Amino acid sequence: MRTIDVAPLPLSDLESHLDEVATRRLRDGVAAARTLLEGRTVWTVTPTAAAASGPAEIVAPLVGYALDIGIDARWLVLDAPREFNTIASRLHAGIHGDRGDGGKLGDKQRDIYEHVIASNAENVVDDIRDGDVVILHDPPTAGLAKAFGAAGATVIWRCHLGAQDTGDAGQRAWAFLDRYLEEVDLVVVSRPNYRPPFVEPERCVVIAPSINPDSPKNRVLDLDEAWSVARLAGVFDGEPPFDAVALVHEDGRPDAIRELPSLAGAGLPVPQGVRVIAQVSRWDRLKGCKELVDAFADNVALLPTDAHLLLVGPDPDPERDAESAAVLGEVLDRWDLLPDSVASRVHIAAVPMHDRDVNATVVNAVQRVADVVTQRSLVEAFGLPVAEAMWKKAPVVASAVGGIQDQIDDGVDGVLVDPADGAAWAQAVADVLRFPERAHEMGLAAHESVRREFLPDRHLLELVEAIAQALG
Numbered sequence: 001m002r003t004i005d006v007a008p009l010p011l012s013d014l015e016s017h018l019d020e021v022a023t024r025r026l027r028d029g030v031a032a033a034r035t036l037l038e039g040r041t042v043w044t045v046t047p048t049a050a051a052a053s054g055p056a057e058i059v060a061p062l063v064g065y066a067l068d069i070g071i072d073a074r075w076l077v078l079d080a081p082r083e084f085n086t087i088a089s090r091l092h093a094g095i096h097g098d099r100g101d102g103g104k105l106g107d108k109q110r111d112i113y114e115h116v117i118a119s120n121a122e123n124v125v126d127d128i129r130d131g132d133v134v135i136l137h138d139p140p141t142a143g144l145a146k147a148f149g150a151a152g153a154t155v156i157w158r159c160h161l162g163a164q165d166t167g168d169a170g171q172r173a174w175a176f177l178d179r180y181l182e183e184v185d186l187v188v189v190s191r192p193n194y195r196p197p198f199v200e201p202e203r204c205v206v207i208a209p210s211i212n213p214d215s216p217k218n219r220v221l222d223l224d225e226a227w228s229v230a231r232l233a234g235v236f237d238g239e240p241p242f243d244a245v246a247l248v249h250e251d252g253r254p255d256a257i258r259e260l261p262s263l264a265g266a267g268l269p270v271p272q273g274v275r276v277i278a279q280v281s282r283w284d285r286l287k288g289c290k291e292l293v294d295a296f297a298d299n300v301a302l303l304p305t306d307a308h309l310l311l312v313g314p315d316p317d318p319e320r321d322a323e324s325a326a327v328l329g330e331v332l333d334r335w336d337l338l339p340d341s342v343a344s345r346v347h348i349a350a351v352p353m354h355d356r357d358v359n360a361t362v363v364n365a366v367q368r369v370a371d372v373v374t375q376r377s378l379v380e381a382f383g384l385p386v387a388e389a390m391w392k393k394a395p396v397v398a399s400a401v402g403g404i405q406d407q408i409d410d411g412v413d414g415v416l417v418d419p420a421d422g423a424a425w426a427q428a429v430a431d432v433l434r435f436p437e438r439a440h441e442m443g444l445a446a447h448e449s450v451r452r453e454f455l456p457d458r459h460l461l462e463l464v465e466a467i468a469q470a471l472g
Contacts, residue, residue, distance in 0.1 A: 001120045004049045004075040007251050009064030009214075014456055017213050022457055029461040030069050036468055041072040041132045043124075043153070047088060047140035049077045050353075054209070054384050055137045055160050060250065061212035061456050062463065076124060078140055084116040089323060091139035094173025095159075096286055096379045097166035101323075105176045117143035128153050133467055136184070139173070145183035154470050157184040160209065162194030162381045163402060174198065186470040190382050190403055205466050208406060210459035211387050211450070215250065217360035218391055221368055229365035233260045235312065235349045236369070237269040249357045257358055264315050266335045267347040270308060274345075277397075277429055278310040278370035280363050280385045281377070283327040283350075288378040288399070288419065289313070290327075290334050295376065295422030297342045302426040304433055308345045312366050314359065315350035367392050372432050372439070378419050380404050387454045390414065390446035395439040397428045407454065413445035 011030065015023045044063060049056045059075060066073035080088075086101070087109045093100030103109075121144050128134070130152030136144055137158045145155045163170070178198045181187065187204045189195055195204045211218055221229065228240035244256040270276060277296075281287040289311055296309045311331065316324035328350060335346055351362050367373055373389035375398040382403030389396050390413065398404045399419035408414035415428045432439045 001076040001123050006063045008068040026457045033464045037071050043134045045076045045141045046137045058209050088140040091173045094169040095161040097163045099169045121147040125151050142180040155184045156186045158188040163379050207462045209382050210454050210456045216357040217364050226365040226368040233362045234263045238272045264350040265348040270347045274306045274308045275371040276310050277372045279374045280312045283313045283324040286379040288376045289331045292376045293334050295425050299423050299426035303430050310347045312349045315352045391450045393443035393447045395432045395442045413449045
C-alpha cells in the first residue's frame with residue numbers, strides 16, 4: 001500500500017460556506033470527535049487516489065479537515081496489478097446490476113483477490129494499534145477487514161456503489177464479497193436500499209457523499225475566469241479574457257493555467273454563439289454517454305437550433321484503463337456515424353489527467369459556462385457531478401436514478417427525467433433553455449440545497465456518529 005500525503009484543510013474555510021446554526025453544530029461535532037478519537041489513528045484505505053475517482057475526491061477533504069482539528073488521520077491506497085483491477089471492475093459492475101465484461105468471479109479470481117489483499121495488508125498491519133479505526137472503501141478493499149480487525153482495529157466498510165435492482169449480476173458480486181463483509185464492524189452506504197443483502201440492518205448506516213466547495217473543481221471562478229479556462233483548454237472557441245488564470249493546487253502550490261495542448265475528442269472547439277448542454281463524467285457505460293448522443297440526435301428537432309451537446313471526461317490511458325478507453329472509443333464511433341448537420345452540434349472533449357488540479361479546473365469552468373448541465377446516467381449510485389453543478393448554480397437535467405433523486409427536488413432545484421426516454425430529456429432541456437429566468441431561479445435553489453445537504457460539515461458529523469456506533 002502507498003501513503004497519500006494530505007495537507008490539513010482549515011475548517012474555517014468550510015465554515016465560511018455555512019450559516020450560524022450549521023457552524024455551531026459543526027464545532028460541537030468537532031469537540032465530540034476529538035474526545036472520541038483521542039489516542040486513536042483513523043486509517044482510510046481507497047482502491048486508488050486517481051483524479052476521476054469519486055471515493056478519492058470525497059476522502060481527500062475529510063482527511064484534510066481531520067488533520068486540521070488534530071485527529072491522527074492517514075490515507076492509504078492499494079497497490080494492485082491489472083488482473084486484480086479487472087476483478088474489481090466486475091464487482092463494481094455487478095453491484096450496479098451490470099455484467100461488465102461478462103468475466104468470472106470464481107475460485108481463480110478469489111485467489112488473485114486474496115493474494116493481492118494479503119500482500120497489501122502485510123505492508124501496514126504492523127502499524128495498526130489496538131483501538132485504531134480503519135475505514136475501507138469499496139469492494140477492492142473489503143478483504144483487508146480480517147487482518148486489520150485481528151490487529152485490534154475497529155473496521156468500517158464504506159461502499160460508494162449501489163443500484164435499486166441489481167438482479168443476478170448483483171447477487172454474484174455480493175456473494176463474492178460476503179465472507180469479507182462478515183469481518184467488518186459497520187457498513188456505510190449512500191442510500192437505504194444499497195445495504196448489502198447479507199448485512200444486518202443494525203450493522204449498516206446511511207451517509208450521503210459530499211463535495212469539497214473549495215477544491216479546484218468547485219472553487220469560485222467568475223465568468224471571465226471560467227471562459228478563459230474553457231478557451232485556454234481548447235474546449236471552447238474564442239479569445240480568452242485572460243492569458244492565464246491563477247490556480248492553487250490542493251497541496252497549496254500556486255500555479256496558473258495557460259494555453260493547453262490540443263485535446264483528444266471530436267468536434268472541438270465548441271463554436272461561439274451557441275448554447276451548450278454539458279455532461280461531465282467518466283467514460284463508463286453506465287454513465288450513458290453514447291445513449292446521450294443518441295438522445296440528442298434522435299430528438300434534435302425538439303431543441304432550439306443553437307443548442308449544442310458537449311461531453312467532457314478524462315483522457316484515459318489505454319494501458320492503465322482499457323475499459324474507459326474502449327467506452328470513449330464507442331462514443332467517438334457513434335459521433336462518426338452522425339449526419340453532418342448533427343455532428344456539427346455534438347462535441348466530445350477528453351481532458352488530460354497529468355495534472356489532476358488542472359483537469360478539475362477545466363471541469364469547473366465547463367460546468368460554469370454551460371447553459372444546462374445534464375447527467376443522463378443509466379445507473380448512478382450517487383452522482384457527484386450533479387451536486388458539483390448545482391453548487392455552481394447551474395440548471396441541471398438529470399436521470400431519475402439512484403442518488404440523483406436524493407439531490408434534485410424535481411422542478412424546484414433541477415429536473416428529473418426517465419433515463420430511457422430520450423424525447424422527455426430533450427423536451428426538459430428545451431424548456432430550461434427557453435425560460436432562462438426560471439433556469440436562474442432553479443440554479444439559485446440548487447446552490448442552497450447543496451449548501452444545506454451535501455457539504456462536508458454534514459458528512460463529517462455523520463461519519464463521527466458512525467465511528468462512535470462502530471466503537472460501541
